[in-house]
Amino acid sequence: MTIDFSQAPDTQVAAASGRTFLPSYDDDAPPIAPRSSLGRMTPDELFVRAGSWLAALGLAWITTQRLLPLPGVPWFLIAFFVFGILATAVTTAATGTWIDVKDRVAGAVITGLALVVGIALVAVVTYVAVKGFRPLLNLNFFLDDMSGVGPKDPFDEGGIRHAILGSLIEIGIAVAITLPLGVGTAVFMTEVGGRFARIVRTIVEAMTALPSIVAGLFIYTVWILALGNDRSGFAASLALSVMMLPIIARASDVVLRVVPGGLREASLALGASRWRTVWHVVLPTARPGLATALILGIARGVGETSPVLLTSGAAEFTKANPFEGAMNSLPLFIFGGVRSGNDVAIQRAYGAALVLLILVLVLFVIARLLARPRRTTTRPSRKARS
CATH class of the missing domain: 1.10.3720.10 (MetI-like)
Incomplete structure (x- = not known):
């Protein structure tokens, strides 16, 4: 009995010959790229995100300082945030799916709002610390009360005990x-x-x-x-x-x-x-x-x-x-x-x-x-x- 190995599939050839089957791949096929670890951005993703916000920075400067009468830092920051969201959506749509677009936009909005809250908190604490650190340099501010002390008396008199x-x-x-x-x-x-x-x-x-x-x-x-x-x-x-x-x-x-x-x-x-x-x-x-x-x-x-x-x-x-x-x-x-x-x-x-x-x-x-x-x-x- 003869077996035509030219017409048989690879598995049948391996079974008939008694050899271990090793699948062959085309040498010209590109190698499979290893998947990045969970939570880390690839260089392409990092470039897209950074490039989007750099482009938004330039668009915000041109819009608020050259095209429209919107001077001042608040308008610049608002325009920078809006253009950053738009640029992120456009660049993500060019390289990803609609789910990726929604994910990137939602992440950018949440990150921006968190930064606003954090900056506001730091600004309040810093302002209060700068305006009120001088009385705290005196120990009597913690150990004394204001009985018998006038409002114009120096800091070395009276306290908040x-x-x-x-x-x-x-x-x-x-x-x-x-x-x-x-x-x-x-x-x-x-x-x-x-x-x-x-x-x-x-x-x-x-x-x-x-x-x-x-x-x-x-x-x-x-x-x-x-x-x-x-x-x-x-x-x-x-x-x-x-x-x-x-x-x-x-x-x-x-x-x-x-x-x-x-x-x-x-x-x-x-x-x-x-x-x-x-x-x-x-x-x-x-x-x-x-x-x-x-x-x-x-x-x-x-x-x-x-x-x-x-x-x-x-x-x-x-x-x-x-x-x-x-x-x-x-x-x-x-x-x-x-x-x-x-x-x-x-x-x-x-x-x-x-x-x-x-x-x-x-x-x-x-x-x-x-x-x-x-x-x-x-x-x-x-x-x-x-």
Whole structure:
């Protein structure tokens, strides 16, 4: 029996001859280019992106400085961003698909908006630091209060000790009130549910846009006028609590809804009650997100002026008891210094604003450290060590 190897496929030839089949390739075919690693741009992609924005830079300069009467840096930056988006879309469409165009344009828009937010944040912090660093060079600015000190006295006299202490006391009381209430409200909306939970969620969402002056007027009307209490730091803490409560409750509700339902089902399947499931499974899993909710609440309340001004008032001396008399705070001190019109008082106000930024940053770091998940270290057993 003879086999015609010229007509048989390569596999049949290899099987009949008993040899290992090795597919042959055309020597003239180009080699397969290796794929780049995920997340890295190829030189061609980098050239297209950089070239698009360089072209946008030239088009923005020609348009705003030569063709149209649009002088100034703001118009130049706006034109540069718009032309950059258009150039990115055109160059990507010439070398890629419609999906690539949408991806590049969306990435450019998001990156540009993030840069705008970052630049604005850096500009605000830098401006406050430049205007208010001189009072911070004196140690008495942190250790003394303004009792007996005039607005035109030099920086080596007086300080903001009373304002720092008042802000810490007021925000501490507000956090102690709103944190359990806000998290408890979120647990009720997420874990209990029902018709009443939907009503509570609607009210919480509506209260997130509550003006600060309304919260101050509410506490002033109820706590001071109706119940006959005096204006104090505790009343200011209640006003801050009204503002912080919907923020913490809403953010905590979003975080708890992200917790996987399989964790709850596993805990309930092991015989745990719903309360133990929430306390030992749901809340520890959502602890980093709950810390973020607390940070958002503190950021909302620590810089408010109008509710504190209505419910507490300002004092130029140190007050440690929040239940007796007026208690100053950093926002009130800043407000009073800026509206005075005196250069020295205005610089003190900028110094207090810089201290407020530092204080908020410290509180944020502490909240993050407390919410960091614990590291579980497993020790080897005796058999493994032996």
